[in-house]
Amino acid sequence: MFEKILIANRGEIALRVIRAAREMGIKSVAVHSTADADAMHVRMADESVCIGPASSTDSYLNKAAIISACEITGAQAVHPGYGFLSENAAFAQALSDHGIVFIGPTAEHIRIMGDKITAKETAAALGIPVVPGSPSGVADFETAIGVAASIGFPVIIKATAGGGGRGMKVAKNAAELEVAFRTARSEAKAAFGNDEVYIEKYLQKPRHIEIQVFGDGKGNAVHLGERDCSLQRRHQKVFEEAPGPVITPALRDKIGKICADAVAKISYIGAGTVEFLYEDGEFFFIEMNTRLQVEHPVTEAIFGVDLVREQIRVAAGLPMSFTQDELEINGHAIEVRINAEKLPNFSPCPGKVRMFHAPGGYGVRMDSALYSGYSIPPYYDSLIGKLIVHGRDRPEALARLHRALGELVVDGVDTTVPLFAALLAEPDIQNGDYNIHWLEKWLERQFG
Ligand code: ADP
Numbered sequence: 001m002f003e004k005i006l007i008a009n010r011g012e013i014a015l016r017v018i019r020a021a022r023e024m025g026i027k028s029v030a031v032h033s034t035a036d037a038d039a040m041h042v043r044m045a046d047e048s049v050c051i052g053p054a055s056s057t058d059s060y061l062n063k064a065a066i067i068s069a070c071e072i073t074g075a076q077a078v079h080p081g082y083g084f085l086s087e088n089a090a091f092a093q094a095l096s097d098h099g100i101v102f103i104g105p106t107a108e109h110i111r112i113m114g115d116k117i118t119a120k121e122t123a124a125a126l127g128i129p130v131v132p133g134s135p136s137g138v139a140d141f142e143t144a145i146g147v148a149a150s151i152g153f154p155v156i157i158k159a160t161a162g163g164g165g166r167g168m169k170v171a172k173n174a175a176e177l178e179v180a181f182r183t184a185r186s187e188a189k190a191a192f193g194n195d196e197v198y199i200e201k202y203l204q205k206p207r208h209i210e211i212q213v214f215g216d217g218k219g220n221a222v223h224l225g226e227r228d229c230s231l232q233r234r235h236q237k238v239f240e241e242a243p244g245p246v247i248t249p250a251l252r253d254k255i256g257k258i259c260a261d262a263v264a265k266i267s268y269i270g271a272g273t274v275e276f277l278y279e280d281g282e283f284f285f286i287e288m289n290t291r292l293q294v295e296h297p298v299t300e301a302i303f304g305v306d307l308v309r310e311q312i313r314v315a316a317g318l319p320m321s322f323t324q325d326e327l328e329i330n331g332h333a334i335e336v337r338i339n340a341e342k343l344p345n346f347s348p349c350p351g352k353v354r355m356f357h358a359p360g361g362y363g364v365r366m367d368s369a370l371y372s373g374y375s376i377p378p379y380y381d382s383l384i385g386k387l388i389v390h391g392r393d394r395p396e397a398l399a400r401l402h403r404a405l406g407e408l409v410v411d412g413v414d415t416t417v418p419l420f421a422a423l424l425a426e427p428d429i430q431n432g433d434y435n436i437h438w439l440e441k442w443l444e445r446q447f448g
Contacts, residue, residue: 001024001025001026001312001316001318002026002076002077002101002312002315002316003026003027003076004027004028004029004046004073004074004075004076005017005021005026005027005028005029005076005077005078005079005103005312006028006029006030006031006066006069006070006073006075006077006078006079007028007029007030007031007041007045007078007079007081008031008060008066008078008079008080008081008084008085009041009060009079009080009081009082009083009084009086010032010033010036010039010041010060010369010380011039011041011369011380011381011383011384012367012368012369012383012384012385012386013081013082013083013292013294013367014041014045014081014369015040015041015044015367015368015369016081016308016367017079017081017308018030018041018044018045020306020308020309020312021079021312023306023309024309024312026312027046027047028044028045028046028047029045029046029047029048029049029069029070029073029075030042030044030045030047030048030049031048031049031050031051031059031060031065031066031069032048032049032050032051032059033050033051033052033053033054033055033056033058033059033060033379034050034052034053034054034059035053035054035377035379036377037050038374038375039369039374040369040370040371040374041369047073049069049072049073051065051066051068051069052065054377054379055379056084056379056380060084060085061084061085063085063088063090063091063094066085066091067094067095067098067100070095070098070100071098075100076100076101077100077101077102077103077312077315077316078095078100078101078102078103079103079104079308079311079312080102080103080104080291081291081292082291082292082293082294083381086104086291086292087110087113087114087163087289087290087291088110089107089108089110089111089114090107092104092105092106092107092110093107101315101316103270103311103315104269104270104271104290104291104311104315105268105269105270105272105290106217106269109266109268109269109290110290113272113287113288113289113290114161114290115160115161116158116159116160116161116162116198116287117136117137117160117196117198119287119288120133120285120287121135122266123262123274123285123288124285126261126262126265126266127258127261127262128258128259128262128274128285129258129282129283129284129285130284130285131200131201131203131277131284131285131286132151132200132201132284133147133151133155133198133199133200133201134147134198134199134200136198137160137196137197137198138157138181138197138198138199139196141177141178141181144157144177144181144199145174145177147199148174148177148199151199151201152201153171153172153173153177153202154170154171154172154201154202154204155170155171155177155199155200155201155202156168156169156170156171156199156200156201156202157169157170157171157177157180157181157184157197157198157199158184158197158198158199158200159184159187159188159191159192159194159195159196159197160188160194160196160197160198161188161192161193161194161196162188162191162192163192164235164236165232165234165235165236166187166191166192167184167187167188167191167192167197168184168235169181169183169184169187170202171202181197184197185197200286203277203279203284204279205279205435205436205437206230206277206278206279206284206435206436207228207230207278207279207434207435207436208228208229208230208232208237208275208276208277208278208436209226209227209229209230209244209247209276209277209278209283210226210227210229210273210274210275210276210293211223211225211226211255211256211273211274211276212224212225212226212227212271212272212273212293212296212299212307213259213260213263213268213271213272213273213274214270214271214272214307214310214320215263215264215267215268215270215272215314216269216314216319216320217267217268217269217270217314218267219264219265219267220264220319220320221260221261221263221264221268222260222320222322222323222324222327223256223257223259223260223324224299224303224305224307224327225242225243225252225256225299225302225303225327225329226242226243226244226247226252226255226256227240227241227242227244227293227295227298227299228241228242228243228244228245228246228247228432229295230434230435230436230438231423231429231434231438231439232436232439232440233346233440233443234440237294237295237337238336238337238416238419238439239334239335239336239337239420239423239439240295240298240334240335241298241332241333241334241335241394241397241432242298242299242302242332242333243302243329243332244278245394245432245433246278246432247278251281255276255283259274260324262274269314269315270290270311270314270315271291271292271293271296271307271310271311272288272289272290272291273288273289273293274288275287275288275289277436292307292308292311294337294383294386295335295386297333297335297365297367297386297388298333298334298335298388299333301331301333301365301388301390302329302330302331302332302333302390303327303328303329303330304330305321305322305327309321331390331391331392331393331396331397332390332391332392332393332394332396332397333388333389333390333391333397334388334389334397334398334401335386335387335388336386336387336401336405336416336420337383337386337416338368338383338384338385338386338387338408338410338415338416338417339382339383339384339415339416340376340382340384340410340413340414340415341382341414341415341416342414343414343416343418343419343447344443344446344447346416348378348382349382349413349414349415350375350376350377350378350382350413351375351376351412351413352373352374352375352376352412352413353370353371353373353374353375353376353410353411353412354372354373354411354412355372355409355411355412356368356370356371356374356409356410356411357407357408357409358370358385358408359387359403359404359405359406359407359408360407361403361404361407362400363389363390363391363396363397363400364387364388364389364390364400364404365387365388365389365390366385366386366387366388366404366408367385367386367388368384368385368386369384369385370384370385370410376413384410384413384415385410387401387404387405387408389401389404394432395430398424398429398430401420401424402424405417405420405421405424422446423442426442
């Protein structure tokens, strides 16, 4: 087992990894920007190294500085968290070239899944059902029209290099397609430095259902059921739950097995998430994330496993500590993402947190790097915490979420807490009756 690992991230996910490492008797190294000198992950790690100025390009995305930090501190492995360099194949490769273990999949698997067209092709070849669409990148409008005619409107144009819900445009007819095609390409170029786009059938009322998979890199893999992440704003998840309210055990077993078999076939190592849109009993692959997801705690809650511990174990060459038969669902879990944002526009709201009080008690987990007196810097993601509740069943989890939200105090900055309080009063949320468009429509009705 490793003696020391470095966490190439910040915020709640850095704490998440430091905690797992500490329980395993592994020393942790935090890296931080100058703006994060007072951040909780720096305080909580055994050691810390400043790797650059505030801008993430010069710090959390600075591969050379992170590798130097490993060499200075003697860290044998790097956990990338999510975001930043977590799906950067060149970083995984550079680490391995320096004899440092990347706690995640191989550079090759990251590369395959990072290019969405290659990912879809690979998924289809591995027996995973995919969304109907263009078989490859679409270079000009004539081809785009041809694809749209064959799959039927509405269609969605997506960036091959996409991520974070950016660069996606929907078109209901040929006239809209012309504009959408052009803007999607220029947005993709600006956001990802690559203007290649592809086209998919736009599903009208799907749910976002994703399957957690885990492999040991030696051809063994399991699935840990699904998460329903349909409640989204601008294609970004805000509320996630497991198990999915509409997924039956038979459906779960079927799609779960397809995903586990697929990743076993490629000897995938570590945690991965196969994302689907689900409509009328059918699953359609959209992408695979080759990393730990923000919403992984709901899966941990219902299966009683520590996914980060597992990631570290398999990265060190140890076997997974469970088999498929040993994985059993226990109850229901919900996560809400608490952002420092001002409603109704969700504008970022950094600043000083005068008082922070985390909810607690039975079945409540708060993953957050906040503390009273902390100043949330303006340079990074606005996620300041994740509140995760676990109950015997969905109604109990909802009641617990309501109770826990009432205990949470984040004084000094605006947060998305009032959004969740309002959502919990909605019959559709109480009944689990929502799809990927529900939240946008609801926000439109609430705030116009
Ligand atoms: P990103 O990598 O940018 O997050 P995804 O491919 O994972 O992009 O899609 C993000 C979200 O966009 C999905 O959860 C869904 O809400 C919406 N979406 C993507 N593809 C489609 C589609 N073909 N039809 C309808 N909605 C879609």
